[in-house]
């Protein structure tokens with residue numbers, strides 16, 4: 001059987017790409033990674049060759065094209081164990097929490113665009129951003145309390161943790177202040193071998209995409225940049 005192919009974009013910026021990638025790596029499911037760099041301007045010309053929405057991530061498997069991160073996760077769940085928690089109540093909760101990330105936390109995603117290798121002092125934490133952070137903390141606290149941790153829906157890393165992995169990078173990059181249990185969970189995600197692997201690759205990228213760089217610079221003062229030197233190519 002040929003391996004599924006996962007199309008992703010720059011590991012420094014692409015939060016949506018990280019979700020299925022982290023899950024595939026955590027579950028040790030063999031796949032081929034194809035990293036397509038974000039273009040300066042529109043990605044449509046290049047990305048539409050493999051994705052109907054010209055967005056990443058996009059999985060090609062068994063002759064099918066699956067162009068949405070949650071749909072990719074559900075496709076994997078039908079084929080591999082461990083994608084969701086085995087306990088039905090934990091599984092239902094994990095699905096709700098992943099769906100909430102998929103459709104929500106818009107201010108957090110907008111104000112704190114993922115940049116794995118940079119550190120930014122936010123200009124301000126608006127009331128709307130604080131509301132997203134408050135909801136995040138209560139959601140994480142509920143999962144950790146109900147299912148006993150150390151991961152959101154129990155003892156092992158599942159799809160719901162993969163969905164919140166980009167948030168852990170955002171928390172660190174933007175110095176977002178969380179309560180102790182939430183900060184500890186974000187720290188556990190950042191220390192997971194799969195996130196360390198993603199981080200190392202992100203830091204090695206010499207590419208800069210002007211639109212993402214602009215969003216990040218607009219968020220606040222850039223205090224550190226640990227990425228490899230930029231190349232002009």
Ligand SMILES: N[C@@H](CCC(=O)N[C@@H](CS)C(=O)NCC(=O)O)C(=O)O
Nearest residue numbers: 014015016043055056057068069070
């Ligand atoms: N609902 C989609 C969203 C994917 C998405 O927005 N991807 C971003 C990358 S982080 C993208 O490809 N942006 C490129 C563009 O909009 O041109 C999913 O869950 O996969």
